[in-house]
Amino acid sequence: MPQASRDIQRRIKSVKNTKKITKAMELVSAAKMRKAVSRVLSSRSYSDLVWDTVLHLVKKIDTNKHPFFIEPKKVKKVAVVLISTNRGLCGSFNATLVNKVIKSIEIHHPERVETSVITCGTKGRDEARRHNISLVADFHKEDITASSEDIRPISHMITKDFLAKKYDKVFVAYTDFMSSIKQVPHVKQLLPIVPEIDERLGHIKHGKDKVEKISVDSFAEFIFEPDTRQVLDAFLPRLVEVQIYQSVLESEASEHSARMFAMRNATDAAGDMIDDLTLAYNQARQAGITGEIAEIAAGSAALE
Amino acid sequence: MxxxxxxxxxxxxxxxxxxxxxxxxxxxxxxxxxxxxxxxxxxxxxxxxxxxxxxxxxxxxxxxxxxxxxxxxxxxxxxxxxxxxxxDIDEARAEEARKKAEEVLKTKTTDAEQFAMFTALMEKEMARLRVARKYKKRxxxxxxxxxx
Missing domain, CATH: 2.60.15.10 (F0F1 ATP synthase delta/epsilon subunit, N-terminal)
Incomplete structure (x- = not known):
């Protein structure tokens, strides 16, 4: 067999192996995605209800009393919690997220505020370092976040630092899971708490269980036990934690579906490549045969 | 009503x-x-x-x-x-968890924050146990x- 067709055959073999790997990774990601999606959906109702409660509460209390609600007069220092992935091979997932973060820093704070990031996931950490954003903490990200306790260290740290006035604002950057084919990077303000209806986090209007919002305006009295301050002190850090937890879950679901689609595309591309290479191989083989026949014919013609 | x-x-x-x-x-x-x-x-x-x-x-x-x-x-x-x-609470396991929490509370309390955390854990396990027993009894x- 001539050299050309042997080379092509070798390439076909290697592409076939790659295809097997990407196919396997696609299946693994699909399984992980299913799990992550079910977790996102089951935790959404909690974060929805927490938000509802906050929205009820802010109408009944003086929001300027609690440090979590006070808007800073001048924003100097900003912290961003960047929730990315540990592994690559998920398309442009991390790149788009980091670009979104950088863009939103530029848009909201053109007057060059001091920005630090707290990363969760190694890819985000590497990207942040590449873009020269100062990194204050890096938290290990589990492949599957088992419970809200896993992210408690993060929320604990940022609430503590926020109350100590280390940061004027805290944001969380994550990838919103819209559907298995659509994920949107999003940057959201965590602190100070903006008591507005949050349209994004966990609010991909799950049409069917949309509960009618209850208006609390009609209730003249609203009792807090033991008292307003204590309830808020217990509740608001919880709100921060829930939001981070929800963001992590959304990111996880997005990551796995992004990877699944990246791998599906890779598998398809490998299939196309194999077809092309097979065609090229057959042509080369046919050319070889034709060439040999021509040689034989020429040889016998020379003998006559 | x-x-x-x-x-x-x-x-x-x-x-x-x-x-x-x-x-x-x-x-x-x-x-x-x-x-x-x-x-x-x-x-x-x-x-x-x-x-x-x-x-x-x-x-x-x-x-x-x-x-x-x-x-x-x-x-x-x-x-x-x-x-x-x-x-859903397994009484035996709840008891075990409570004991563990109690032990930790006795031995490993170094600062106030940790103490508060373990006390909360202990209370939680106590509550679970109480509920499990009540369920069995009643x-x-x-x-x-x-x-x-």
Missing amino acids: KNFKLKIVTPEKVLFEDEVLQASISTTMGQITVLPNHIPLVSQLAPGEVLVRFNGTDESLMAVSGGIVEILPDQMVILADTAERAE GVRTGRPTNQ
Whole structure:
């Protein structure tokens, strides 16, 4: 067999192996995605209800009393919690997220505020370092976040630092899971708490269980036990934690579906490549045969 | 009598969602029983039990480990840190967890923050155990959503 067709055959073999790997990774990601999606959906109702409660509460209390609600007069220092992935091979997932973060820093704070990031996931950490954003903490990200306790260290740290006035604002950057084919990077303000209806986090209007919002305006009295301050002190850090937890879950679901689609595309591309290479191989083989026949014919013609 | 909507949710799941007649919970200020048309109230939840009555006979018992409860005249939302149904708690394992918490509390308390954390853990395990035992003893007449 001539050299050309042997080379092509070798390439076909290697592409076939790659295809097997990407196919396997696609299946693994699909399984992980299913799990992550079910977790996102089951935790959404909690974060929805927490938000509802906050929205009820802010109408009944003086929001300027609690440090979590006070808007800073001048924003100097900003912290961003960047929730990315540990592994690559998920398309442009991390790149788009980091670009979104950088863009939103530029848009909201053109007057060059001091920005630090707290990363969760190694890819985000590497990207942040590449873009020269100062990194204050890096938290290990589990492949599957088992419970809200896993992210408690993060929320604990940022609430503590926020109350100590280390940061004027805290944001969380994550990838919103819209559907298995659509994920949107999003940057959201965590602190100070903006008591507005949050349209994004966990609010991909799950049409069917949309509960009618209850208006609390009609209730003249609203009792807090033991008292307003204590309830808020217990509740608001919880709100921060829930939001981070929800963001992590959304990111996880997005990551796995992004990877699944990246791998599906890779598998398809490998299939196309194999077809092309097979065609090229057959042509080369046919050319070889034709060439040999021509040689034989020429040889016998020379003998006559 | 009119019933009200009760929801018990944790960050991980929705544990309970139904119309109920009354619900007894323990707040940090003591035990309260909520009936329909309660005055709006927001309270801190203490680790303890939640006893729900659907009507005269059916009831359901759950253990929660602290959180926040929001009560409105026609609905009640329990935002619990963790919550379990009584019938799901394995008494032996709950006892084991309580012992472990107790041990840790005795030996490894170095600072106030840690002490608070382990005390909370201990309280939570105590509550679970209490609920598990009560369930066994009384044989709570499980209501509609639990025995199916």
